[in-house]
Amino acid sequence: MLGAHRGPLTVTDDFTVLDDPVEQQDFTQPCEFDGQPGCESVLLVQGMYCAACSEAVESALAGKPGVVSAQVHAATRRLTVRWDPARTRISDIARAVGASGYRLLPLQQALSISQRQAETRKALWRLFVAGFCMMQVMMYTTPMYLSAPGEIAPEYLHLLRWACWLLSVPVLLFASGPFFASAWRDLRRGRVGMDTPVSIGILVTFIASSGATFDPAGPWGNEIWYDSLTMFVFFLLGGRYLELKARDRTAGALDALINRLPERCERQAADGGFEPISLKRLLVGDTVRVQAGQAFPGDGVLLSAGVTVDEALLTGESHPVTRHQGEMVVAGSYNLAGAALVRIERLGRDTRFAQIVQLMERVSTEKPRLAQLADRIAAPFLLLVLLAAATAGLGWWQLDSRHAISVAVAVLIVTCPCALSLATPVAMLAAAGALAKRGVLVRRLQAFEALAGIDTVVFDKTGTLTRDRVVLRQVIARAGVSSLQALQLAGPLAQASLHPVSRAIAQAQQEGSPVAVFREVQEIPGQGLQAGQGEAMLRLGSAAFCGLDELALTAAGQTASDASCAYLRDASGWLATFVLDEGVREEASAVLVSLRAMGLRLRLLSGDKAEAVARVARQLGITDMVAQASPEHKLAEMLALQARGSRIAMVGDGLNDGPVLARADCSFALGHGAPLAQAQSDFVVQGGQLSELVGVIALSRKTMAVVRQNLWWAAIYNTVAVPLALGGWMPPWLAGLGMATSSLLVIGNAMRLAYLPATNPSFSGA
Amino acid sequence: MESLYLLIPLSVLLVLVIMALFWWALDRGQFDNVEREGERILHGD
Numbered sequence: 001m002l003g004a005h006r007g008p009l010t011v012t013d014d015f016t017v018l019d020d021p022v023e024q025q026d027f028t029q030p031c032e033f034d035g036q037p038g039c040e041s042v043l044l045v046q047g048m049y050c051a052a053c054s055e056a057v058e059s060a061l062a063g064k065p066g067v068v069s070a071q072v073h074a075a076t077r078r079l080t081v082r083w084d085p086a087r088t089r090i091s092d093i094a095r096a097v098g099a100s101g102y103r104l105l106p107l108q109q110a111l112s113i114s115q116r117q118a119e120t121r122k123a124l125w126r127l128f129v130a131g132f133c134m135m136q137v138m139m140y141t142t143p144m145y146l147s148a149p150g151e152i153a154p155e156y157l158h159l160l161r162w163a164c165w166l167l168s169v170p171v172l173l174f175a176s177g178p179f180f181a182s183a184w185r186d187l188r189r190g191r192v193g194m195d196t197p198v199s200i201g202i203l204v205t206f207i208a209s210s211g212a213t214f215d216p217a218g219p220w221g222n223e224i225w226y227d228s229l230t231m232f233v234f235f236l237l238g239g240r241y242l243e244l245k246a247r248d249r250t251a252g253a254l255d256a257l258i259n260r261l262p263e264r265c266e267r268q269a270a271d272g273g274f275e276p277i278s279l280k281r282l283l284v285g286d287t288v289r290v291q292a293g294q295a296f297p298g299d300g301v302l303l304s305a306g307v308t309v310d311e312a313l314l315t316g317e318s319h320p321v322t323r324h325q326g327e328m329v330v331a332g333s334y335n336l337a338g339a340a341l342v343r344i345e346r347l348g349r350d351t352r353f354a355q356i357v358q359l360m361e362r363v364s365t366e367k368p369r370l371a372q373l374a375d376r377i378a379a380p381f382l383l384l385v386l387l388a389a390a391t392a393g394l395g396w397w398q399l400d401s402r403h404a405i406s407v408a409v410a411v412l413i414v415t416c417p418c419a420l421s422l423a424t425p426v427a428m429l430a431a432a433g434a435l436a437k438r439g440v441l442v443r444r445l446q447a448f449e450a451l452a453g454i455d456t457v458v459f460d461k462t463g464t465l466t467r468d469r470v471v472l473r474q475v476i477a478r479a480g481v482s483s484l485q486a487l488q489l490a491g492p493l494a495q496a497s498l499h500p501v502s503r504a505i506a507q508a509q510q511e512g513s514p515v516a517v518f519r520e521v522q523e524i525p526g527q528g529l530q531a532g533q534g535e536a537m538l539r540l541g542s543a544a545f546c547g548l549d550e551l552a553l554t555a556a557g558q559t560a561s562d563a564s565c566a567y568l569r570d571a572s573g574w575l576a577t578f579v580l581d582e583g584v585r586e587e588a589s590a591v592l593v594s595l596r597a598m599g600l601r602l603r604l605l606s607g608d609k610a611e612a613v614a615r616v617a618r619q620l621g622i623t624d625m626v627a628q629a630s631p632e633h634k635l636a637e638m639l640a641l642q643a644r645g646s647r648i649a650m651v652g653d654g655l656n657d658g659p660v661l662a663r664a665d666c667s668f669a670l671g672h673g674a675p676l677a678q679a680q681s682d683f684v685v686q687g688g689q690l691s692e693l694v695g696v697i698a699l700s701r702k703t704m705a706v707v708r709q710n711l712w713w714a715a716i717y718n719t720v721a722v723p724l725a726l727g728g729w730m731p732p733w734l735a736g737l738g739m740a741t742s743s744l745l746v747i748g749n750a751m752r753l754a755y756l757p758a759t760n761p762s763f764s765g766a
Numbered sequence: 767m768e769s770l771y772l773l774i775p776l777s778v779l780l781v782l783v784i785m786a787l788f789w790w791a792l793d794r795g796q797f798d799n800v801e802r803e804g805e806r807i808l809h810g811d
Binding site: 120163167 | 767770771774775777778781784785788789792793797798799801808
């Protein structure tokens with residue numbers, strides 16, 4: 001049955017570019033198997049949708065000569081293949097996988113991914129060491145709790161304490177490493193984070209327990225706290241591990257987006273023929289041929305006749321634009337029709353595309369850092385705890401100096417902030433899990449805190465508030481011709497073209513009855529379509545193409561000045577005007593009403609033409625707007641707003657939104673957007689529904705409410721526990737029980753966030 | 767009761783052995799993708 005499972009792609013790539021050593025550096029490293037030198041490559045599998053796909057890919061490679069092993073990781077869609085360069089080539093491997101319906105892509109970040117994997121493994125290893133030692137330590141302490149004093153002979157008690165100590169050492173030295181490292185980092189910067197009291201707690205607990213083990217009559221007292229110590233470390237590491245897993249899952253999904261086939265292009269050789277080469281070998285001044293549907297590899301001058309290009313990736317504009325011979329085309333935009341010859345002028349980091357990406361990367365490091373709630377309270381908390389311990393020690397020194405140190409230590413141990421330190425991450429993890437089920441990826445857990453505090457939502461127009469394709473809004477036709485007739489004339493013409501405007505007209509026409517199909521429809525890229533000759537001539541396209549005067553049409557009320565239009569003419573002149581509209585999404589107005597009800601200000605920040613932006617704004621009742629903004633301009637607007645104290649959530653989808661998305665306090669990308677824009681956003685709505693926005697904001701507010709409840713609960717636990725410890729009435733079993741109960745309560749409270757209603761109640765009207 | 771002198775050190779040793787075994791499994795990547803083995807039965811191999 002397995003052989004029946006096939007990938008969805010028809011792969012015709014020849015993959016020879018993968019054999020280029022320059023390309024291979026990125027995803028292949030030498031390794032050794034059974035003493036033989038070989039290569040290990042990590043590649044991304046495109047077209048994988050289910051776990052059975054990973055079997056299909058593996059079986060396509062199993063037994064192939066030269067392939068030593070092949071393993072597919074279903075969740076990250078990653079193929080790790082070990083192969084023998086003497087017996088096979090990576091392009092053969094890619095072709096074999098291609099034949100089974102999947103495409104292999106090189107993974108630029110392969111190395112960063114293997115680093116992440118090593119990190120995850122280490123975290124799991126720490127968690128396991130803490131967990132196993134905890135179980136065994138609890139086993140040894142149970143008889144001490146259950147027996148009456150003196151029931152166990154002192155030598156056996158000593159043996160049990162020794163065993164506890166032995167198993168706590170790896171927990172202290174290895175498993176607690178991350179807490180010590182982070183506390184040390186904070187200390188060197190002169191700050192106090194949540195890990196500072198945590199580290200102090202771990203150290204004091206271990207030292208006091210060791211003192212009690214080796215010198216029961218000494219100043220450290222006679223109580224051991226190994227069970228609390230190991231449990232505490234295990235709980236905290238469990239939280240950290242889940243956080244790491246959540247990050248990995250999101251990062252894996254985004255890696256898959258960013259990677260594309262190495263741009264291979266066809267360079268014109270000296271003899272005039274074309275040869276396929278890797279983008280990395282392309283030089284400024286080379287002439288390349290770009291086929292329809294492909295992206296331009298660099299900024300360059302168009303040498304061939306006019307082409308239609310889609311620059312949506314850069315501008316977010318849904319309309320294709322026409323570039324004539326001698327004009328510039330930009331890297332990353334797509335050639336929509338006909339092959340184009342381009343002389344490359346700028347490559348790599350010099351292109352417009354790379355400049356925007358650089359801007360994005362730069363500002364993302366300047367993102368306003370919200371001092372996290374938990375870290376803000378860490379310093380006063382630590383101060384209070386130290387103060388309480390010092391007072392306790394001094395007080396008891398007066399009363400009974402033998403107990404002074406042990407009471408001070410007990411205060412430090414019971415206040416060890418397990419619940420406090422879990423309060424924030426578990427709530428955010430639960431919320432992120434709930435969102436993942438609804439198709440919203442959370443890239444930064446801390447974004448919940450930022451999102452709960454925003455007061456302004458800024459939208460990019462194209463693709464977020466409006467649909468990413470044009471629709472026909474209105475037909476104005478010549479007297480005596482009905483709109484339907486005009487559509488029936490234009491429809492067959494439009495059907496011959498893939499231009500978005502043509503698609504909109506063709507789709508609108510399909511509702512009417514089918515009419516005669518023109519045999520010969522001619523498409524002039526960027527201008528329009530023509531069918532028939534002489535009296536039967538019919539043209540659909542721009543005003544200039546149809547030989548019409550737009551000003552005269554406007555004066556006669558035969559066109560709309562505030563929207564883009566396409567015209568239809570026959571031999572006797574103007575026949576009809578098709579007024580087009582980038583349709584406002586159906587749910588947009590309901591979403592905006594909900595957002596306003598939440599007390600948020602709304603703004604529009606778009607790169608589109610002023611009239612188009614104004615129209616959308618009017619329709620949705622938004623008064624604040626900026627039109628015709630370049631990425632730099634958008635960023636400046638955003639900085640000005642932030643300087644005035646606004647906290648901003650940005651919703652965008654194009655690459656030109658990338659810098660603003662990276663700089664906003666919190667950002668959303670809708671799933672159909674540019675991969676780079678998604679990679680810079682805090683939340684990615686994979687389904688692209690705008691309505692999720694309301695739910696995510698509501699959830700983030702609820703998350704912060706739960707975080708606050710958790711912090712309060714932890715504070716209450718401490719205020720109850722400290723007086724008990726001060727009085728010397730806190731035996732180790734009560735301390736351990738209290739710590740476990742408060743941590744479990746905090747986790748239980750956070751779990752309430754994991755069960756979201758399917759739709760947000762405040763948004764039921766949509 | 768003297769047997770405890772043998773049993774308790776033995777149990778400590780056992781924990782260390784189990785941890786070593788787990789490290790071996792982890793290092794060989796057995797826990798990198800735990801969902802997959804569970805899903806395998808669904809695919810009619």
